Amino acid sequence: MTVKLLYFAWVREKVGKAEEILDLPVDLTTVADLLAWLKGRGPEYAEAFGRPGVVRAAIDKRHVQPAASIAGAREIALFPPVTGG
């Protein structure tokens, strides 16, 4: 599955890019699977996704939980907890 990944705030800084299009392995089914897979893609990814339970996700511009399915996602954003307001 080809999906566009977006990174924000310190996730973007650690990964070193704001977005990328990746072909995901077929055995990834949830957001948690995706985060675990990304962590293994290199030291910069390990730095961004190494701490469990910190990075949040949105699929097609809606917040989702780690157990959410990524099937059919066009755009997955990964970011730290929000700090607006």
Added chain:
Amino acid sequence: MSVRVQREDFDIGTEVKRLTAGRTDIGAVVTFTGTVRGDDGLASMALEHYPGMTEDELARVEAEATARWPLLASLIVHRVGTLAPGDNIVLVVTASLHRQAAFEAAEFLMDYLKTRAPFWKRELTTDGTERWVEPRESDDRAAVRWK
């Protein structure tokens, strides 16, 4: 009911006038303004967001407030870009027949916005260090009480 994300400053008086122009049904208008605190040696703050999702999420939060309280009008304005101590960050305006709904909805909008709208603050201090603002547990608790 509307939301805006912008770099420019906003004027509270102008926004309230625009929101209530020609309306004679409104009996209460509440405004909340969040501003940049200059504590801990803060020199400036950079606010980034997720264009598209931010507007969607603010609209969802506003729709939820409208479903819970009998609001006659509402507005959320949130700034992005570089801000200095004393600058405006966010404006919430709610209008209703009587004050209670407007007060409560304004508080709800701020509590939900802080935990759901995809904004991130990066602080630059006067000694040149930069840091991402950490989320506050008190903000999570404030949002949870509305569940």
